[in-house]
Amino acid sequence: MAESTKPPPPPPLQNQEQPKEIGLPGPVPAGARDPAIDYITSKPYRPSTQRIIIDNVDIKNKCFTVSTDISVFLLDPSLSEIRLNLGQYCLLPKEDLTFDGKVTINGIEVEYERTNMAVSYFRLK
Numbered sequence: 001m002a003e004s005t006k007p008p009p010p011p012p013l014q015n016q017e018q019p020k021e022i023g024l025p026g027p028v029p030a031g032a033r034d035p036a037i038d039y040i041t042s043k044p045y046r047p048s049t050q051r052i053i054i055d056n057v058d059i060k061n062k063c064f065t066v067s068t069d070i071s072v073f074l075l076d077p078s079l080s081e082i083r084l085n086l087g088q089y090c091l092l093p094k095e096d097l098t099f100d101g102k103v104t105i106n107g108i109e110v111e112y113e114r115t116n117m118a119v120s121y122f123r124l125k
Contacts, residue, residue: 048072
């Protein structure tokens with residue numbers, strides 16, 4: 001009988017960014033810390049749930065609307081600021097040319113500051 005051999009692995013991707021690993025690959029060695037866990041546990045809040053709704057899909061004009069609800073547990077009652085990484089095309093409700101820097105979260109008006117196109121802040125009152 002002839003032995004079966006495995007096919008050769010595919011060639012590496014060219015002209016494409018290689019995928020990045022999050023945290024340590026595989027089991028965490030004894031004494032090592034997983035950077036992804038350290039990042040999450042260093043925050044004064046914990047992500048709870050996120051719901052994403054994709055709506056108004058228009059194939060012809062290549063556009064759609066996305067909305068999301070994010071729930072977090074606050075671990076620090078004195079927390080006064082939450083940082084969100086929003087893309088440049090992400091607009092909050094009422095965020096247009098007349099935007100006054102305030103949005104409502106859970107019925108409470110809060111200040112909102114877009115510090116750059118990647119990171120934005122909500123200042124809690």
